Amino acid sequence: MNGIDRLVVLLSKLPGIGKKTASRLVYHILDADPAYVKMLAQEISGLPDTIKRCSVCGSFTEIDPCLLCTDEGRDTEVLCVVERPQDVRIIEESHEFNGRFHVLGGLIAPLEGVNPDDIAISRLLGRVRSGAIREVILALNPTIEGDTTALYIQNTLKDTGALITRLASGLPVGGDLEYTDRLTLSRSFRGRFQL
């Protein structure tokens, strides 16, 4: 196996990259500017060393606590609870939220062996108790695991006095009723609002 084949094997382990795509990427890299290739390799190899978990919110960061947790311009009384660090990025890019984050690191899924203790729920309880948290927004996927986790967190936090909310579920903007599944349609009915 030569260098091309070895890199194809390694790249096809990445999500959404099949053998054909990996092969196309390798041939692109072979034709690319050597400076670019060097930089790409450096950034990849440096990633595990430079990026750590924030000890406060659990997101990825270069400095601990992360910039979002130390930014005084953000609302410290609202916590947005997400499943994964990449959800923080997605929400930040939407500019819809200006509070603090809390990354669970997973969702409760008993069938897959993920129990409440395996994700950062007790740490969430600690944060809500110790800080003056007004609202906890659960930005979890509208799936069975997301619903289970939301319910569990709701129960865990019920004596803290914080308002617990969850992101609305319904028709995607630009979507079509015809192509919307029944469950989404049902949720959009339950979540309907007055005009």
Added chain:
Amino acid sequence: MNGIDRLVVLLSKLPGIGKKTASRLVYHILDADPAYVKMLAQEISGLPDTIKRCSVCGSFTEIDPCLLCTDEGRDTEVLCVVERPQDVRIIEESHEFNGRFHVLGGLIAPLEGVNPDDIAISRLLGRVRSGAIREVILALNPTIEGDTTALYIQNTLKDTGALITRLASGLPVGGDLEYTDRLTLSRSFRGRFQL
């Protein structure tokens, strides 16, 4: 810009990788086994140094001439002419061909400034003249550039005595007449064969 953002920018320069896919890859790498990440970076950085162009066929190789050009088990009298090194890989994986290859490194495209002198046509003529070449198979894409290049090569090689052939163009196996474009349908008619 932190390490995550920098790698997203670099990865989204790869073909078929948008910003969202790049971001998903980076978060996957952050969660991946450090040994895998190290190996991935090493193989990428090593690629430009270890992989060279074969001085005979023009394909990518670690040793020059490449294994395909020195394999005595292959038919030395048949040359398969392709546009790019990755075409060699695709044809090799099909196990349909057991001769030698010749990589042009492009197709004639005057509008994009690619002239016959810019691709390895004169070197092809040299190979056909000096070797005992029985047949030259043009495995070029059935596009305007492929057709132009095939015609040019046909003229260039016409006095060499070698048989010049081109891969058949027509309906893809498993395809549907209804979804076949007119040009492909027209070629499949012209290339029809007796049962």
